[in-house]
Amino acid sequence: TIMSISSGFEDITLRSQQPSQTGSNDDSNCEEQEPIDAQEIYDLISTISDPEHPLTLGQLAVVNLNDIEVSNNPNHSQLSEIIIYITPTITHCSLATLIGLGIKVRLERCLPKRFRVTILLKEGSHQSENQVNKQLNDKERVSAACENDQLLKVIGHMFATCQ
Amino acid sequence: MPSLELEHTFTGHKDKCWSISLHNKLPLLATASSDKTCRIYNLKTKQQIATLDDNAHTKTMRTVAFKPTGDFPSLAIGSFDSTVSIWGNDLNYEDLSETTQGEWELMALIEGHENEIKSVDWSHDGSYLATCSRDKSIWIWEADEANEEFECVSVIQEHEQDVKFVKWHPYKNILASCSYDDTCRIFKQDEYDSDDWECVANLTGANGTIWSCDFEKKEDGVVRLVNCSDDSIVRVWKSSGGSNNSGSGSGDGLPSTLKDEELWTLESELPYVHKGAVYSVEWNKEGLIASCGSDGKIVIYQEKSNGRGWEILLVNDLSHEVYELNCLKWVNNTELLSAGDDGTVKLWKIKY
Numbered sequence: 001t002i003m004s005i006s007s008g009f010e011d012i013t014l015r016s017q018q019p020s021q022t023g024s025n026d027d028s029n030c031e032e033q034e035p036i037d038a039q040e041i042y043d044l045i046s047t048i049s050d051p052e053h054p055l056t057l058g059q060l061a062v063v064n065l066n067d068i069e070v071s072n073n074p075n076h077s078q079l080s081e082i083i084i085y086i087t088p089t090i091t092h093c094s095l096a097t098l099i100g101l102g103i104k105v106r107l108e109r110c111l112p113k114r115f116r117v118t119i120l121l122k123e124g125s126h127q128s129e130n131q132v133n134k135q136l137n138d139k140e141r142v143s144a145a146c147e148n149d150q151l152l153k154v155i156g157h158m159f160a161t162c163q
Numbered sequence: 164m165p166s167l168e169l170e171h172t173f174t175g176h177k178d179k180c181w182s183i184s185l186h187n188k189l190p191l192l193a194t195a196s197s198d199k200t201c202r203i204y205n206l207k208t209k210q211q212i213a214t215l216d217d218n219a220h221t222k223t224m225r226t227v228a229f230k231p232t233g234d235f236p237s238l239a240i241g242s243f244d245s246t247v248s249i250w251g252n253d254l255n256y257e258d259l260s261e262t263t264q265g266e267w268e269l270m271a272l273i274e275g276h277e278n279e280i281k282s283v284d285w286s287h288d289g290s291y292l293a294t295c296s297r298d299k300s301i302w303i304w305e306a307d308e309a310n311e312e313f314e315c316v317s318v319i320q321e322h323e324q325d326v327k328f329v330k331w332h333p334y335k336n337i338l339a340s341c342s343y344d345d346t347c348r349i350f351k352q353d354e355y356d357s358d359d360w361e362c363v364a365n366l367t368g369a370n371g372t373i374w375s376c377d378f379e380k381k382e383d384g385v386v387r388l389v390n391c392s393d394d395s396i397v398r399v400w401k402s403s404g405g406s407n408n409s410g411s412g413s414g415d416g417l418p419s420t421l422k423d424e425e426l427w428t429l430e431s432e433l434p435y436v437h438k439g440a441v442y443s444v445e446w447n448k449e450g451l452i453a454s455c456g457s458d459g460k461i462v463i464y465q466e467k468s469n470g471r472g473w474e475i476l477l478v479n480d481l482s483h484e485v486y487e488l489n490c491l492k493w494v495n496n497t498e499l500l501s502a503g504d505d506g507t508v509k510l511w512k513i514k515y
Contacts, residue, residue: 079458079485113504114485116439116457138343138372138393139440139457139487140225140327143179143197144243144279144297147222 038068047162085122100136102158167479167511176506182226195224213267219248226282232289241280247273282328295326316358332378341373364427370394380448391441397433436462447493455488
């Protein structure tokens with residue numbers, strides 16, 4: 001069933017964060033102690049479960065510390081940028097968009113709003129690289145996908161292993 | 164250098180505000196949000212006068228547009244739930260003062276698109292409503308005076324991907340559409356068959372989704388269009404007029420259905436200011452262009468006095484703090500509104 005939903009991501013568009021998971025509380029929790037760096041981003045997303053294997057994205061090396069770029073502006077009233085390159089386990093992985101979406105949603109929920117997150121497939125890692133990249137970074141499609149209950153359920157399962 | 168001064172912040176939405184519309188005769192502002200409501204504010208008193216929800220839509224309200232004609236105010240809302248709702252107020256213009264607000268009622272629910280509606284727009288005389296969707300199609304609906312019956316007169320399927328935005332010319336039955344397929348297309352009503360809308364031009368060259376566009380607010384002369392893209396560039400295009408019916412040279416990337424093609428050319432790329440997707444662009448009556456996007460900037464451009472290209476009039480950074488901006492609308496030649504992911508709508512004035 002996961003497969004059918006994934007192919008449906010082509011047909012998906014996501015909803016923004018749940019209001020309860022956004023806002024100043026998150027901002028202060030995440031930030032005050034220490035600046036957000038690649039390690040912290042890695043810790044947030046490497047614990048997400050793969051939708052079809054009983055392993056995490058870190059264990060499968062879908063996400064790697066070296067493939068996370070963070071340019072964190074010390075002035076928190078300015079914008080900061082994060083780029084994450086993901087490596088699907090196989091080049092025709094039909095779940096690449098779902099995995100990318102999971103990472104996007106996880107970071108939208110956890111990070112302060114000043115971060116602009118770009119998720120890209122590592123060059124040469126997937127046969128539909130451009131198509132998947134475009135979809136993952138289309139704000140409107142991501143927002144609509146987040147209003148798809150079936151998809152949110154799957155993403156919820158992927159997050160079960162996160163702290 | 165001129166700057167933008169914040170005059171007011173309209174609050175109320177509990178989630179992203181995607182789209183705003185201004186009534187052409189009354190001081191009414193409508194706003195559409197992911198919180199599944201549309202709010203109506205009085206632009207003069209700054210008071211919210213209505214909330215349209217009524218469980219009409221089960222998902223994000225993505226787009227809103229006031230109808231420019233009719234005996235009483237009405238509007239269309241397009242939703243991610245794939246339907247379009249039409250709302251009307253039972254008071255006529257004379258009665259709709261600041262103290263009496265009237266009731267906003269759901270008058271019709273339009274179904275037809277297969278999935279998320281991205282944009283809706285009324286033609287200049289209110290005869291047609293255009294709607295577009297991720298299903299790659301544009302539907303043109305003919306409305307009756309009472310806004311109760313909507314007949315689909317044409318389904319346009321020229322785009323290869325999601326149609327993100329539709330916009331009518333301010334004075335003519337010309338429609339422009341923007342798409343995830345990185346193109347912008349121009350459609351004209353057929354001279355002999357009013358239900359037939361022909362694609363007369365395909366504006367290519369952007370390196371990313373085209374999010375929005377707007378026609379120059381001119382009644383006659385050369386038709387120009389500005390569009391904005393995910394590639395962070397704002398482009399001005401112009402029609403070199405007249406049909407080009409040579410019949411030869413089909414290798415220019417134009418679709419085969421293009422019978423009466425027009426020659427449209429890229430006139431300028433506006434000065435590069437934005438970093439990231441540009442989501443909204445609008446021309447005012449005086450000829451200024453404003454754009455906004457994910458970087459939170461509002462940029463206003465003016466055409467150089469010698470007519471050779473454009474220059475920056477002003478840049479307003481972090482207009483909604485760190486939030487992205489989804490839509491902007493000119494109120495008049497010196498005031499404009501912006502809508503952001505923080506759910507607010509801000510009213511700005513250019514200070515010279």
